[in-house]
Amino acid sequence: MNLIVSLEIFIYNMKKSVSINQDYVMVTHNPITHEYEYLLYRALDISFVNDIQIVNLQHRTKSNQLKRLIMPYNIFLDLIESSILTRLQ
Numbered sequence: 001m002n003l004i005v006s007l008e009i010f011i012y013n014m015k016k017s018v019s020i021n022q023d024y025v026m027v028t029h030n031p032i033t034h035e036y037e038y039l040l041y042r043a044l045d046i047s048f049v050n051d052i053q054i055v056n057l058q059h060r061t062k063s064n065q066l067k068r069l070i071m072p073y074n075i076f077l078d079l080i081e082s083s084i085l086t087r088l089q
Helices: 003-014 073-081
Strands: 018-030 035-049 052-060 066-072
Touching: 052 073, 066 073
Parallel strands: none
Antiparallel strands: 018 035, 035 052, 052 066
């Protein structure tokens, strides 16, 4: 059982927030210019809001501003399983 599934079971049973503080990278490629862009995201926590499981993410914009994103857990998990988001070691 991987870390994400273990956390999901724990959160479901506890119905509260769990801090994960893991870094993820998303690499995008422009095939015309052959340029790559690396976007770093920090997954802060997984929690329940109105019985919906969400993930809080943090990232820096190109102007170096810190931004926060909230996404449903199932979308976050799909991004990881499809290797769009890759966990940094």
